[in-house]
Amino acid sequence: MKIAFFSESVADESALKILVSGILQEEIEETDLPNKLIYRSCTHLDKDLPAVINAVHYNSNAEALIVVSDSDDTPVHINDHEENENEKCRLCQLRKAIEKSLSKLQTFEGKNLLKVAIGVPVPAIEAWYLIGINPQVSSNYWIRFQNGEKIRYDRQKLKEQVYGTARPSLKLETERAIEESTRIVENELIEDLETNFPQGFGKMADEVRNWK
Ligand SMILES: [Zn+2]
Structure with a gap:
């Protein structure tokens, strides 16, 4: 399947490609959309x-x-x-923005509406x-932190555990992203990601499986 990726960095996108391929249990084909935005934030x-959605729909071969x-x-x-x-x-923000952009797209013969998963x-x-x-990583654990409980990690500690530093180079970030996502797929941990992150990962995985 031809899938395009858009996230906060190209390092994340290398991992996402491997994870989504693990969800679909098939290779992700390259799309002809060149990704020139190397450094990004949310x-x-x-x-x-909106521009990316337009470009992927009209100017790429990604489905x-x-x-x-x-x-x-x-x-x-x-769930609430x-x-x-x-x-x-x-x-919720991304869903709303994406729905708005998708509602403006035109479909024509040979061009179905772009499928998007968040x-x-x-x-x-x-x-x-x-x-x-790390046996603690889960969205419920983070909700406990947001409710004022002291928990054993924060964003910086997670980065340090993955990269050995809280400020990795893009090269290191990409290498580690590829290593860990490959480990997740090879050790069949996709299901664990869905269990521990039912909304943020699980819903994306459900949507992706619907594309088949
Ligand atoms: Zn929400």
Whole structure:
């Protein structure tokens, strides 16, 4: 399947390609969309999202797009948001922005509407990379932190555990992202990611499987 990826860094995207291939149990084919945005933050992601959706739909051969952005300090998406959208929640924000962009796209013969799946790592993608290594990583554990409990990790500690430093180079970030996502797929830990991150990862995985 031809899938395009848009997230906060090219390092994340190398990992996402491996993880999504693990979910689909098939190779992800290269798309002809050149990704020139190497350094991004969630602000860039939001700003560029409508243009990226347009470009992927009209100017690439991708059938689908994966959008991933860390939850950072925003409230964790919970089932209640399905009924009552939370404006501060990253997943709710992205869903709304994507729906808006998709509603403006035109379809024509040979061009179906672009399929989009959203992933929101809680609190950052490094928590996903540590599944099977750090027994604590889960969105419920992070919710306890947001409720004022003292817990054993934060974003910086997760980065240190993955990269050996809280400020890795892009090269190191990419190497580690590839290593850990390959380990996750090879050790069949995709299901554990879905269990521990039911909204941010599980919903993305369900959507991706629907594409088959
Ligand atoms: Zn939400």
